[in-house]
Amino acid sequence: MDRRSFLRTSAVGTAAAATGTLAAPAIAQGNTTWRMVTTWPRNFPGLGVGAQRLAERITAATDGQLTIQVFTAGEMVPALQSLDAVIDGSAEMSHGAAYYWQNKSVGLSFFTGVPYGMTSRELAAWVRYMGGQEIWDEIYDQFGVKGFLSGDTGTQAGGWFSNELTGIDDVQGMRFRTPGLGGQVWQKMGASVTNLAAGEIFAALQTGTLDAAEFVGPYNDLALGFHQVRKHYYTSSFIEPGLATELVVDKAKFEALPSNLQRIIEDVCQAEYDQVASDFYANDPRALATLVNEHGVTAHSAFPDSILEAGADAAKELLTEILDSNDPLTKRTAESFVESLNILRARTEGTDKTFLDARERFFDLDDLG
Incomplete structure (x- = not known):
């Protein structure tokens, strides 16, 4: 899907939905209608489609x-006000990413993506089996809502730049769109960081308000048209190794539902969470091939070592600051995350990585047939 057709489809959907924007929750013949607001454009590959499918x-x-x-x-509220709509009762659900709300609690960023942190499988293991959900519930209890993992992009791309990056000096003063703890890491490295919703990034790059931007990866970035204004693309992020989306629900209304409906949600x-992951795994490499072969994008698999090392140092510094937080719940979130990562990486690095290294070295499918 090219940018123009994606935006046309999005605009048609927006106009159609706007007529029902102010409708209140309806209860008729035992049936209830809830409103879900999202941070994604309509028909947005992977994320927006995943929210609609959910x-x-x-x-x-x-x-x-x-x-x-x-x-x-934008149909009911601006993208980055979706959680507030649930908190104030304008909607019963929101679909977005928890790190968009780190101004409410830094601990929320741990449930989306942490620089040099958990992969998506590690994150799911922490949330489901190692106490992560319980801590997440405590954070959101402060706002009367409850969060669930609802999608998985896998490791994201590093971003779009005007020129190839040769080292850490190229980062200094760069105006860069990137959110969450990752944004704080890039800021520690010398970039000037801001966060924008998906639909606002292209114009900021086109006008020069931004020098560089990262969003998700090839599947989304192709639809957003970033290749039209930037040609150097770093395909592996060190700040978002396993990004998760979330579904947030009004907790009181959720708990008032019959238990079978709660379980269905x-x-x-x-x-x-797993469906969206499969969507990205299937379509990211195909979208990347389109970007390179049809749009002249230069793909770089990794940032220069000096940037990766500076990013790791900044990430450790940031985690140390959070572990020293005066907020007990934020501190406990970080402690649980770090303790669990130290356990989980034994599987990821000792088993998965060993296999992947062997497959890369010895199993060339071009030799078959």
Whole structure:
């Protein structure tokens, strides 16, 4: 999907949905309608489509007892006000990324992506089996909401730049779109960092308000058209090794649902976490081939070592600051994350990486046939 057709489709969907923007939750014949606001454009590959599919799955699995009406970015509220819409009661659900709300609690960033932190499999293991969900619940309890993992992009791309980066000196003063703890790491490295919603990034690059930007990866970035204004693309991020999206629900309304409907929401979120991951795994490499072969993008697999090393030093410095936080819950979140990562990396680096290294060295499929 090219940028123009994606934006046309998005605009049509926005106009169609706007007529129902102010509708209140409806209860008729035992059926309830909830409103979900998202941070994504309508029909946005992977993320927006995943949010819509999640809503449709809940509606279908409950046989319409709980119908989810989706409002994409800007249809009810601006993208980065989605969580606030649930907190203030304007919506019952939001679909986004927890690190967008780190101004409410730094601890929320740990449930999206941490520089040099957990891969998506590690993150799911921490949340589901190592106490992460319980800590996440405590953070969101302060705001009357509850979060669930709802999507997985895998390791994201490093971003779009005007020129090839030769070292850490090239980062100094760079105006860079990147959110969360990763944004703080790039800032420690010398960049000037800001966060923008998906639909705002292209114009900022085109006008020169931004020098560089990262969003997700080839599947999304192709649709957003970044290749039209930047040609140097770093395909592996060190700040977002396993990004997760979240579904947030109004906790009181969630707990008022019958237990079977609560379970359906939980199970659909878990299914979508894996479904979205498969979508990105299948379509990122194909989108990257399109960017390189049809649009003249120069793909770089990794940043220069001086940038990677500076990023690691900045990440350790940032984690140390958070571990020394005066907020007990933020401190406990970081402690749980670090303790769990030290356990989980034995599997990832000792087993998975060993296999991947062997496959890369010895198993060339071009030799077959």
